[in-house]
Amino acid sequence: MYMNKTIIEHFILKGFSDNPQLQILVFVTILIIYVMTFGGNMMVLILICLDRHLHTPMFFFLANLSIIDISFTTSMLYKIFYSFSIGGNLISFCECIVQSFMSGSFTVQELYILTAMSYDRYVAICIPLRYPLIMNQKTCVALASLCWVLSFLFSSPFLWILSTFSCYTSTEINHFFCDIILLTKMTCSDTSLLEILFFIEGWFLFTLSPFLLTFLPYIFIIIAILKIRTTTGRYKAFYTCSSHLTVITLVYSINVIQYMIPSNVEYKKFYTLINTTVVPLLNPLIYSLKNKDMKKALKRRTFWRLLNIG
Numbered sequence: 261m262y263m264n265k266t267i268i269e270h271f272i273l274k275g276f277s278d279n280p281q282l283q284i285l286v287f288v289t290i291l292i293i294y295v296m297t298f299g300g301n302m303m304v305l306i307l308i309c310l311d312r313h314l315h316t317p318m319f320f321f322l323a324n325l326s327i328i329d330i331s332f333t334t335s336m337l338y339k340i341f342y343s344f345s346i347g348g349n350l351i352s353f354c355e356c357i358v359q360s361f362m363s364g365s366f367t368v369q370e371l372y373i374l375t376a377m378s379y380d381r382y383v384a385i386c387i388p389l390r391y392p393l394i395m396n397q398k399t400c401v402a403l404a405s406l407c408w409v410l411s412f413l414f415s416s417p418f419l420w421i422l423s424t425f426s427c428y429t430s431t432e433i434n435h436f437f438c439d440i441i442l443l444t445k446m447t448c449s450d451t452s453l454l455e456i457l458f459f460i461e462g463w464f465l466f467t468l469s470p471f472l473l474t475f476l477p478y479i480f481i482i483i484a485i486l487k488i489r490t491t492t493g494r495y496k497a498f499y500t501c502s503s504h505l506t507v508i509t510l511v512y513s514i515n516v517i518q519y520m521i522p523s524n525v526e527y528k529k530f531y532t533l534i535n536t537t538v539v540p541l542l543n544p545l546i547y548s549l550k551n552k553d554m555k556k557a558l559k560r561r562t563f564w565r566l567l568n569i570g
Contacts, residue, residue, distance in 0.1 A: 271356050272432045273339060273349045276529060287344045290337060293537040297333050300544035301326035304554075311557040317395040318384075318504075319554075321377045322547060324404050328373060329540035332366035335359060336437050336536045354423075356438035361419040364440060365411050371470040372407035374508050379403070381501045382477035386484045414465050417457055425449045435529060474508055503547050510546075511539060 276286045304326045308314045339359070343349045351359070383394050418440060427448045435442055444451050481501060488494045514535050548554050 268426075268428055268431050269353050270350045270431065271353065271438065273343065273351055273436060273438075274432055274434045275340065275343070275349060275436050283344070287340065290340060290533070290537065293541060294333060294337055294341075297537060297541040298330055300541060300548075301330050304544045304547065307554065307557045311560060313560075314553060314557055316553075317380050317400045318377065320400050321373055321380060321404065324407070325370065325373050325377075325543060328366050328369050329543055332363065332370065333536055333540045335362040335366065340436055351438065353426075356433075356443075357419060357422045360422060360438040360440045360443065361415055363437065364418060365415040368415060368466050368470075369407055369411040370511065371466070371474070372411055373404070374504070374511065375470045375473045376403045376407055377504050378474045378477045378508070381504055382481055384500060385481045385497055414461055417461075418454070421454050421457070436533070439532075471512065474512075478505065499552075503551050506546050507543055510542060514539060 276283065305323055308319045308323045336359075339351055380395055380400075383391050387394065422440065422443060425443070425447045428443075428446045429448050430446055433439065433442055433446070444454055478501070485494050485497045488497060514531070517531060548558065
């Protein structure tokens with residue numbers, strides 16, 4: 261028998277701390293990182309749109325990744341900014357469910373787009389002569405569209421099930437956003453179907469499948485690179501994959517650490533914040549610093565030329 265069952269219309273997001281001074285410090289830090297994340301990803305998007313040298317499949321997928329990073333970070337952090345500005349931490353039931361759905365969908369979208377980028381690198385290294393034929397505009401649009409549609413489609417059952425939960429043992433969520441795991445633990449409704457979905461979709465569709473489809477192509481890529489006779493040729497081939505390989509290693513490493521850390525809520529908040537802010541910030545930095553084409557585009561497109569749209 262559950263105690264204190266309530267049918268609620270709002271939740272209370274506890275955030276990081278009840279200490280006002282610490283809240284200000286956290287808010288300013290998150291705001292600075294968010295501005296840098298938004299600016300860095302917007303820079304990537306603008307460069308890709310304006311510079312014809314970047315109108316290639318790899319940068320097309322990178323543009324999608326930047327859109328996802330901006331959307332993911334905004335959907336996760338907007339309530340922190342809103343609550344701090346008005347001095348409240350309430351979030352409506354519907355808003356909470358939608359935020360949980362969006363954060364999950366954008367997380368899956370990022371993994372799927374990284375998978376598509378792995379396929380692009382595989383074709384570029386292993387089948388270079390057929391690369392223009394295989395990775396044409398229609399193929400790229402189809403792959404990106406499939407990533408977006410599947411991520412929303414696979415996440416929709418969670419949205420539907422969560423929307424049917426109206427009974428909760430508490431109205432306080434000890435996090436800075438509506439975490440679906442915490443909502444599942446707080447509800448006094450039947451969660452058996454949701455737990456089955458967590459296992460089937462969470463492990464196979466959201467984790468194992470994109471992981472294998474992302475890293476398996478690199479086995480063939482490494483084999484192809486090792487067959488290149490010259491050191492210069494091997495270095496050039498590896499360099500074309502280095503940015504993407506760095507990003508996927510970073511993303512999956514942080515996700516693994518996030519699930520391996522102790523169940524302490526404060527630890528979970530910290531690593532969720534890293535995944536929400538640091539990874540989307542590092543993505544444009546990695547591609548800007550490690551990609552020759554991006555660095556050349558940065559040199560070609562000065563600030564005043566951006567203002568005048570080239």
